[in-house]
Amino acid sequence: MEEVMALSEQWIEILLAPERDRLSVAEVCRRHGISRKTLYVYLARYRAEGPAGLVPRSRRPKHSPARTAGEMESLVVQIRDAQPRWGARRIHNELVRRGVPGVPAVSTVHAILRRCGRLPESATG
Structure with a gap:
């Protein structure tokens, strides 16, 4: 202070x-x-x-318009919960195979899994 x-x-x-x-x-x-x-x-x-x-102000944006839609995050988490051994690449490929529009990149799927606590501790570092 x-x-x-x-x-x-x-x-x-x-x-x-x-x-x-x-x-x-x-x-x-x-x-x-x-x-x-x-x-x-x-x-x-x-x-x-x-x-x-x-006083210094945060430069962090107040919102993130490019953030993945909630429906897509839910779908990624749903697939992960059904197949707990699948990683981001496999989930991404499954979404493409199903013909889901606007499939996020593998790195985004990984970020969703990390954000939602679906990755083991060793995979989050």
């Missing part, structure tokens, strides 16, 4: 530098190794939210 506060305080110093030190925004950015766009993004956050807006 102290690191976050130190980072916020550092950003406040950077954001106040142009007016305080009578430097151009470009010069402040050059001295601190940031882009002008980044400075303006943080300045807008600071004006809108105060110091809380300077």
Whole structure:
């Protein structure tokens, strides 16, 4: 938590530098190794939210539109439960053989099995 506060305080110093030190925004950015766009993004956050807006934010997407559909995941898990010895490649081939539309790649089938806890511990590492 102290690191976050130190980072916020550092950003406040950077954001106040142009007016305080009578430097151009470009010069402040050059001295601190940031882009002008980044400075303006943080300045807008600071004006809108105060110091809380300077806390680092997650870059993780809020949703994954390319994630495999739930129906497909259910089908993969259903096949695995019926045939516990089958791996991702065999399940993928079975889906193709059945003519299922939009069969995911073998690596995606493996990821589904891992995500749903259908792989032994030695296969998840």
